[in-house]
Amino acid sequence: MQLDTVTLRVAFGAMSLALLLLFYLVTFRRTRAAYSAWWCAALVLFLFSATAYLLNGTAVQWWANPLGNVFGVAGAWSVWTAARSLRSLKPMPWLLVPALAVAAGTAAVDHPAINVWAGGPAFLGCMALFLGLSSAELFLLRRASPRLRTSLALTSAFMGFxxxxxxxxxxxxGPDGAFFQRVFGSGPTTLVTMTLLMVVSFSMAAFSAEQAAVDLRKRALHDGLTGLLNRSAFLELAAARMQALQRAGASGTLVLADLDHFKQINDANGHAAGDTALRAFAAACTGTVRSTDLVGRYGGEEFILLLPGADAEQAEDLTHLISTVLRQTASPDLVLPTVSYGIAPIGERGADALADIIAAADEALYQAKSQGRDRAVLAVEHGNPDGLMPGAKV
Incomplete structure (x- = not known):
């Protein structure tokens, strides 16, 4: 059965336009993500490429055929760029420009007015290169579920191969050979590309929905200003972590931190300066704590840390390090505040004691403020007559 190439190309163009409209309306407008934009660009370029090839056999074939090659190569580069954006990598236009120059130049000197395969080797090589690079990027992707990642990567790998x-x-x-025409000619290629384009488009849409759900969960668990855990998420995770520590017979420490004279920063410099101070302290915490520690914004200018396996002395050393990092943070227009800390040992108590431990840390924090701020006060466990240890400057 002989495939009607012209009909297939018309169908390919119509399908590309339909996928473009659906992807733009359903995915891009909702996410505004870079990968959505680049995939839309790829669909547009493939649509233009198919339209240009439809002009083969007409008086304008001499420029339409090379232009179709250029649009196709640019579309494959956009697919690669979309894959790179999924890993938060920037576009690489320096690789696109020579590829377009080679695709256009070889087609221009290969008698494009009478040769529908003008510049064929350069065009096919560039397409294989960019689609193969797309596959490599997708195999390295860790954000998507294994099923979606594998689907996208294998589809790109197949197209590149x-x-x-x-x-x-x-x-x-040769382009007129029987084997090439039967297996790799324009008709079979258009049919294969249509099928795989649909697979990739729906996989990308599914990935977008998956990422939207992940982002929604992240916003539900994290503070929008600092990126730290919000109060409810911290308390939930801290309770689970304390249960695990109790089962293992291990201990830990809880720390409450409060930025000193924070209201004065807002009053004197505005809320934007206060936001800068909060973000700076959050960055100092995340850059200092261990991967097993929990850090959250407890409310306002108050932060909370859970340090599994750390004793009070180690916790005090950590608060000193955090304050040191904060003091060394560059802030040309703002003098960053000092910080007071209240430290409470967890002992081997479980999640049901979390509220009491926070209350003890809060009382220690109050004492740190009373003793002159910029210090850590340790709330000791049962048996201490004063209930508190003297504060140490941080």
């Missing part, structure tokens, strides 16, 4: 095989067959059999 397919174009590589087209290039080999083109060089070995």
């Amino acid at each position: 397919f174009y590589l095989c087209r290039l080999v067959a083109f060089l070995a059999d």
Whole structure:
């Protein structure tokens, strides 16, 4: 059965336009993500490429055919760029420009007015290169579920391999060879590309929905200003961590931190300066604590830390280090505040004691403020007659 290439290209263009509209309306407008934008760009370029090839056999074939090659290569580069954006990597236009120059230049000197395969080797090589790079980026992706990542990566790998095989067959059999026409000609390629384009588009839409759910959960668990755990998320995770420590017979320490004279910063410099101070302290915490520690914004200018396995002395050393990092933070227009800390040992108590431990740390924090601020006060466990240890400057 002979495939009607013109009909397939019209169908390919119509399908690309439909996928573009659906992807733009359903995915891009909702997420405004870079990968959505680049995938939309790829669909537009593939649509333009198919339209340009429809002009083969007309008086304008001499420029339409090379232009179709250029649009196709740019579309494959956009697919690669979309894959890179999923890993938060920037576009690489320095690789696109020479590829477009090679694709256009080789087609221009290969008699494009009478040769529908003008610049064929360069075009096929560039397509195989960018689609293969797309596959490599997708295999390295860790944000998506394994099922979606594998689907996207294998589809891109297949397309890259397919174009590589087209290039080999083109060089070995020629564009008019029976084998090339039957397996890798314009008709079969258009049919294969249509199928895989649909697979990738729906996989990208599914990935977008998955990321939207992940982002929603992240916003529900994290403070929007500092990126730390919010109060409810911290308390939930801290309770679970304390239960695990109790089962293991291990201990830990809880720390409450409060930025000193924070209201004065807001009053004197505005709330933007206060936000800067909060973000600076959050960054000092996250850059200092261990991966097993929990850090959250407890409310306002108050923060809370859970340090599994750390004793009171280690916790005090950590507060000193955090304050040191904060003092060394560059802030040209703002003198960052000092910080007071209240430290309470967890002992081997479980989640049901979390409220009492926080209350003890809060009382120690109050004492740190009373003793002159910029210090840590340790709330000791039962048996201490005063209930508190003297504060140490941090």
